[in-house]
Amino acid sequence: MRIDVVTIFPEYLQALDVSLIGKARREGLLDIRIHDLRDHTSDRHRTVDDTPYGGGAGMVMKPEPWALALEAIAASAADADDASGARPVLLVPTPSGTLFRQSVAQELAGADHLVVACGRYEGIDERLFEWAADLFEVRLVSLGDYVLNGGEVAALAMIEAVGRLVPGVVGNPESLVEESHSDGLLEYPVYTKPSSWRDRDVPEILLSGDHGRIAAWRHDQQLARTRSRRPDLLPPESVESTETAGPTT
Numbered sequence: 001m002r003i004d005v006v007t008i009f010p011e012y013l014q015a016l017d018v019s020l021i022g023k024a025r026r027e028g029l030l031d032i033r034i035h036d037l038r039d040h041t042s043d044r045h046r047t048v049d050d051t052p053y054g055g056g057a058g059m060v061m062k063p064e065p066w067a068l069a070l071e072a073i074a075a076s077a078a079d080a081d082d083a084s085g086a087r088p089v090l091l092v093p094t095p096s097g098t099l100f101r102q103s104v105a106q107e108l109a110g111a112d113h114l115v116v117a118c119g120r121y122e123g124i125d126e127r128l129f130e131w132a133a134d135l136f137e138v139r140l141v142s143l144g145d146y147v148l149n150g151g152e153v154a155a156l157a158m159i160e161a162v163g164r165l166v167p168g169v170v171g172n173p174e175s176l177v178e179e180s181h182s183d184g185l186l187e188y189p190v191y192t193k194p195s196s197w198r199d200r201d202v203p204e205i206l207l208s209g210d211h212g213r214i215a216a217w218r219h220d221q222q223l224a225r226t227r228s229r230r231p232d233l234l235p236p237e238s239v240e241s242t243e244t245a246g247p248t249t
């Protein structure tokens with residue numbers, strides 16, 4: 001998979017050199033390229049922002065440097081993208097986007113080419129997204145209901161969430177099956193040795209060797225946790241009142 005990231009802070013993306021994603025890059029599973037938006041400006045100050053029409057606080061990113069950066073990326077990938085038949089996905093992290101969830105990460109893991117546009121300030125001139133729809137499948141996505149200073153941290157999270165689903169990036173693919181959100185529920189609690197630690201024991205059942213009962217217990221734990229911590233993930237009819245749901249970990 002190829003991933004291009006456009007930002008005014010390329011150094012933010014250095015985290016992509018580290019750990020599993022860094023290793024996947026070195027092994028050629030992920031071709032990640034970081035671009036400085038300011039390389040696509042033509043004035044002495046390398047200006048990427050200006051004041052908002054209509055007034056208001058803050059600055060807005062000018063569309064032209066973005067268009068030039070995105071055109072250069074689209075041109076450099078044209079042969080590969082034409083062969084795959086699909087337009088690259090332009091991922092724009094923004095608090096006003098749709099929610100980036102595991103199902104979105106799974107969908108994006110099937111793409112050949114992602115381009116991530118990291119905005120700053122009050123965002124990017126809206127016309128850029130209309131223009132970009134000719135070249136890209138444009139998706140505005142939010143990490144959650146809070147505001148970051150820019151798209152870079154969100155881009156890191158999204159690239160890690162997508163990248164680890166690309167076959168070969170995570171050594172043991174089974175670890176992707178039983179994790180939180182893979183089946184719409186939170187993950188069950190996990191324990192390791194010693195079986196007794198500071199007067200706290202690992203639940204008996206996990207030491208029983210009875211794989212059927214262990215699987216059933218884990219599923220109950222997933223449901224109880226999800227009901228108590230994230231009832232919004234469950235269909236409304238399955239969210240019981242807390243009196244009947246019983247204690248959770």
Ligand code: ADE
Nearest residue numbers: 093094095142143148154
């Ligand atoms: N940029 C600023 N805040 C963001 C958020 N919550 N999600 C994605 N991108 C952002």
